[in-house]
């Protein structure tokens with residue numbers, strides 16, 4: 001028999017068992033084309049609704065093979081037209097409400113992925129829906145050739161939210177783009193521009209191992225992951241890397257030729273690792289010594305995700321540039337590069353630009369999202385719920401041989417797993433019980449619930465995660 005059964009939830013765990021792996025495709029290659037190998041009549045007869053291990057019986061209320069009628073045919077058809085870049089489960093989501101998503105079989109999922117940290121206010125939030133409705137009939141886009149009130153309104157909200165201290169003592173300026181990558185691309189260009197005002201050789205951008213800054217060639221050049229970089233080499237010259245949380249290496253690598261140091265204070269894709277305070281404070285000090293710009297990538301950590309408006313605020317430093325995107329538009333694409341006056345003064349009209357960036361709709365919605373999140377009470381609740389999530393996960397997985405560590409900040413939490421299990425396997429088992437979670441580097445399960453999540457919903461999610469891990473542990 002020459003087909004591979006796509007029961008990755010059952011099998012990914014047994015990564016060392018070649019006997020079982022013969023029949024499985026790895027989750028990372030779960031593309032729709034693989035479904036073609038997956039005989040429909042055979043799989044539809046498989047009953048996966050309960051999955052049992054030694055001690056755990058799982059009620060697979062959202063089993064892969066019990067999705068809406070026609071899903072597989074529809075996905076196969078879609079695959080004719082979409083570039084197959086992503087490994088996705090065979091489920092089609094078509095609406096959401098609060099922290100829940102619904103698939104075409106009307107199955108309800110607790111969404112702890114939030115569109116990769118984008119849907120911070122959840123789905124169908126009236127604040128976002130009303131902002132969109134308000135703006136659309138007025139104007140959606142005028143381009144940056146003309147003025148519109150909205151970009152400046154959001155820029156003002158962001159700049160006024162910054163404490164007037166450190167590098168922000170003189171204020172700040174905002175450049176709007178459309179995504180995280182573009183926000184970082186602008187930051188990299190602005191650092192180069194700044195470097196050139198000092199010396200032609202001051203052009204090196206330094207980033208850190210396990211960083212993720214985006215997929216354009218500039219942002220990718222600052223993302224030292226061979227998986228992402230190698231297929232697209234040669235990358236841009238003038239990019240160097242240093243180990244994360246390593247002060248000695250930073251001291252050596254940040255020299256007079258460095259114009260910008262870009263860092264995530266909690267690495268997102270890299271494995272949910274928060275930086276040490278001393279490390280980030282040292283970067284600030286060293287950048288000042290060699291007159292380099294400190295760029296904090298807050299694409300994933302920014303706008304409340306960690307329980308402070310910006311995660312760099314935990315570190316008692318102010319950056320020269322920081323970048324925002326994901327949650328800022330509540331799902332409407334937007335990116336922002338925020339820089340000090342010192343940096344802004346070196347940028348001249350025409351140096352950089354964008355057609356869509358700062359679009360009237362995105363910035364209007366962005367203002368509504370930003371105002372909602374930037375409230376002391378809202379942020380305090382995120383910190384409290386984040387602590388609760390972390391503590392509950394630690395308690396619920398106590399004694400597990402598969403859980404190495406629970407780490408993260410605010411509602412950006414990672415469960416570091418033993419190499420015997422892949423986070424994708426845990427995510428698969430969770431999804432088939434109606435919980436969406438995602439994965440990231442260092443064999444980590446990544447939890448990014450909407451910031452409006454409640455403690456009761458956290459309890460449900462933690463219960464499913466603990467049970468799924470236990471189930472897989474029993475199978476080892």
Ligand code: PLP
Nearest residue numbers: 179180181212213214268299300
């Ligand atoms: N920087 C960080 C820290 C990210 O997490 C991401 C995306 O995951 C990016 C940059 C790239 O953002 P985008 O995918 O919006 O281009």
